[in-house]
Amino acid sequence: MYSRFLDPATKSKPLVGFKNSYALPKFGASRMPTERKRKVFKKLENVDVAFNKLLEKVPPKSPEPFEVDLLDSLGLYLAEDVVSNLSIPPFPRTSVDGYAVNSVSTWGASEDNPVRLKVKGRVKVGEEARIEIAPGEAVEVDTGSMLPPGADAVVPIEYVKEEGNEILVFRSVVPGENVLWPGTDVYPNELVFTEGERITSRVIAGLASIGRGKVKVRTVKVAVISTGNELVEPGKELPPGKVYDVNTYSLTTRLKEEGFEPIPLGVIPDDYEKMKRALEKAVEIADVVVTSGSTSAGPEDLVYRIVGELGEVIVHGLAFKPGKPVMLGAVKGKPVFGLAGHPDSAYFNLEKIVLPYLKLMVRAKSTSPRKVKATSGSTFTPARGRRTHVPVTLLEGNGYWAFPSSISDHAMVSYSKSDGYIVIPETRRAPVEVGEEVEVYLFGDPSYSYAFIGDVDVFVDEALRSFKEPVKFLPIGSFGGELASKTELKAVWLSPKASGKATIRIEVVTVGNEGKRIAVPHSNSFLYQFYLEYLKSKGLTPARARKELLHVGSYPTPQAICYAIKEGMAEFGFTTRASAEAYGLPYKRIGVAELKLGWKEGQDKLAEAILRSAEEAGYEVEPFG
Numbered sequence: 367m368y369s370r371f372l373d374p375a376t377k378s379k380p381l382v383g384f385k386n387s388y389a390l391p392k393f394g395a396s397r398m399p400t401e402r403k404r405k406v407f408k409k410l411e412n413v414d415v416a417f418n419k420l421l422e423k424v425p426p427k428s429p430e431p432f433e434v435d436l437l438d439s440l441g442l443y444l445a446e447d448v449v450s451n452l453s454i455p456p457f458p459r460t461s462v463d464g465y466a467v468n469s470v471s472t473w474g475a476s477e478d479n480p481v482r483l484k485v486k487g488r489v490k491v492g493e494e495a496r497i498e499i500a501p502g503e504a505v506e507v508d509t510g511s512m513l514p515p516g517a518d519a520v521v522p523i524e525y526v527k528e529e530g531n532e533i534l535v536f537r538s539v540v541p542g543e544n545v546l547w548p549g550t551d552v553y554p555n556e557l558v559f560t561e562g563e564r565i566t567s568r569v570i571a572g573l574a575s576i577g578r579g580k581v582k583v584r585t586v587k588v589a590v591i592s593t594g595n596e597l598v599e600p601g602k603e604l605p606p607g608k609v610y611d612v613n614t615y616s617l618t619t620r621l622k623e624e625g626f627e628p629i630p631l632g633v634i635p636d637d638y639e640k641m642k643r644a645l646e647k648a649v650e651i652a653d654v655v656v657t658s659g660s661t662s663a664g665p666e667d668l669v670y671r672i673v674g675e676l677g678e679v680i681v682h683g684l685a686f687k688p689g690k691p692v693m694l695g696a697v698k699g700k701p702v703f704g705l706a707g708h709p710d711s712a713y714f715n716l717e718k719i720v721l722p723y724l725k726l727m728v729r730a731k732s733t734s735p736r737k738v739k740a741t742s743g744s745t746f747t748p749a750r751g752r753r754t755h756v757p758v759t760l761l762e763g764n765g766y767w768a769f770p771s772s773i774s775d776h777a778m779v780s781y782s783k784s785d786g787y788i789v790i791p792e793t794r795r796a797p798v799e800v801g802e803e804v805e806v807y808l809f810g811d812p813s814y815s816y817a818f819i820g821d822v823d824v825f826v827d828e829a830l831r832s833f834k835e836p837v838k839f840l841p842i843g844s845f846g847g848e849l850a851s852k853t854e855l856k857a858v859w860l861s862p863k864a865s866g867k868a869t870i871r872i873e874v875v876t877v878g879n880e881g882k883r884i885a886v887p888h889s890n891s892f893l894y895q896f897y898l899e900y901l902k903s904k905g906l907t908p909a910r911a912r913k914e915l916l917h918v919g920s921y922p923t924p925q926a927i928c929y930a931i932k933e934g935m936a937e938f939g940f941t942t943r944a945s946a947e948a949y950g951l952p953y954k955r956i957g958v959a960e961l962k963l964g965w966k967e968g969q970d971k972l973a974e975a976i977l978r979s980a981e982e983a984g985y986e987v988e989p990f991g
């Protein structure tokens with residue numbers, strides 16, 4: 367029952383704790399009071415078992431409720447059962463402009479045979495109705511006026527002709543017609559909302575309707591710490607070897623999205639004393655502490671050591687991907703979550719472990735995540751024995767098709783554009799195959815107007831830049847384009863293996879000078895074939911090439927290869943003429959790749975933009991132009 371927010375992906379198996387760590391001799395222990403040990407993840411704890419251990423050791427404690435103005439309650443969690451002390455509507459309310467009557471007096475009225483009634487006065491909206499009526503009488507009312515005593519219905523103004531202080535009624539009304547009766551929305555003492563309800567704008571509408579100006583709420587204060595000497599605040603210049611701090615931003619905003627109160631404590635360097643002080647402060651000021659990074663196997667990974675010193679490490683290392691080295695601990699009775707450092711790992715650790723815990727703290731109602739069924743558009747390989755989460759992008763075909771949002775690992779920018787993710791249970795060994803049904807947990811609305819899938823080159827970038835509408839972009843190589851063409855997905859596709867309506871002849875070139883360090887195209891790219899042919903011309907097999915040449919990178923796009931050469935990361939690479947020119951690199955032409963551009967009807971505008979851009983790049987295009 368406690369794990370109701372977790373994926374019921376498996377039955378829990380008994381687990382061996384994570385006991386084995388061994389000391390490596392002399393690992394620069396300068397700043398650490400205790401001996402530095404290198405942790406080895408031999409046994410990974412099952413996610414559900416670990417979560418239950420955490421609940422047992424640190425039962426979720428509900429923070430003190432506090433009262434806020436209704437307008438400030440959006441997104442928080444109700445900390446009280448809300449009972450209405452009034453009836454809504456509070457009095458019989460008219461729902462049209464017209465004349466309040468005793469319905470009996472209108473019976474038999476028709477276009478040819480109107481009924482004549484005496485007008486006794488008017489009740490304006492917002493006034494108390496004091497005029498009483500009897501059969502044969504009427505009172506003029508506005509929409510929302512209080513129904514006068516003695517009336518039981520309202521004749522709309524359209525069916526009435528005013529004659530001095532009398533009216534002619536051309537239609538009969540039945541008792542109750544055009545009246546909203548008290549208690550029909552809510553009756554006094556009715557339980558309207560219950561504790562744990564997430565306050566949305568609709569809940570606020572309900573609360574305002576029953577006159578609640580203030581409301582008791584809960585949230586959880588969550589201290590957020592990023593760790594690492596390599597982290598630089600976005601907006602500042604990025605020195606070599608450094609990366610921007612993503613987790614402070616993604617974790618605090620995700621917590622806010624779920625109605626919690628993040629307290630970002632910034633980036634703490636990999637320094638034992640500083641980290642310890644930061645953790646102590648965090649535990650003092652927050653209900654829950656979330657750190658990211660510094661949880662893994664390296665001697666610089668300090669979080670679990672410090673948590674162990676200040677309190678207790680409950681679990682370290684989960685059968686979970688991405689984010690295996692996550693640590694669940696407690697200091698002074700407060701839970702401390704040491705999330706893995708990679709931004710995607712930290713994100714999924716938060717989503718699947720921290721948020722479910724926080725929801726128990728605010729007694730949130732269990733809600734089922736938004737999911738859709740999709741057909742797998744790719745092979746998805748699970749991490750052995752680990753519950754694996756893979757960000758996916760959905761294209762429409764016959765239902766949805768799920769593609770990996772990136773063909774690279776830890777590709778947070780690509781993931782940030784994904785529609786959702788799939789979860790492969792830890793019990794599954796075999797990959798998810800193309801065509802298999804998968805369930806996709808949605809991040810948002812996956813619908814779209816235009817999409818592109820397949821191989822890319824700079825002319826595709828140019829086309830997307832000039833195209834004025836948003837395009838769902840899946841540069842995942844030839845395979846994606848081929849599948850899209852076979853299954854007629856709602857997209858434009860580009861691939862040598864696809865069927866299409868136009869052929870683009872892309873000139874393939876080499877850049878740089880033949881040397882040992884070679885920038886290799888990703889095997890999903892149309893350029894890969896040219897790399898293989900090059901090896902063949904040198905009398906090399908791929909296996910021998912790997913021995914003799916230094917393969918620097920496996921690049922999904924011609925642009926990335928140019929970048930590698932330009933920056934001196936590689937000496938030699940395979941790319942396209944247009945990309946080489948865009949990067950100002952001298953090139954040598956080695957062949958032509960014939961790529962097919964195809965599209966589903968309705969995608970013509972995007973396809974035309976891409977074809978035009980290919981022509982502008984100087985490629986031969988058939989049958990276009």
Ligand SMILES: Nc1nc2c(c(=O)[nH]1)N[C@H]1C(S)=C(S)[C@@H](COP(=O)(O)OP(=O)(O)OC[C@H]3O[C@@H](n4cnc5c(N)ncnc54)[C@H](O)[C@@H]3O)O[C@H]1N2
Nearest residue numbers: 592610611612613659660661662663689690706707708711
């Ligand atoms: N020898 C081993 N190495 C690693 C193992 C292992 O089992 N044995 N596990 C790998 C796995 S799996 C993961 S996940 C990572 C997690 O490592 P840490 O949690 O200790 O995180 P860091 O090493 O500090 O960082 C990892 C990576 O993420 C970047 N990072 C960290 N914080 C941020 C941030 N706030 N914003 C952006 N990027 C961040 C950091 O620069 C690193 O590149 O360990 C593997 N290694």
Ligand code: MOO
Nearest residue numbers: 687688689690711
């Ligand atoms: O668990 Mo780590 O996130 O696989 O890379």
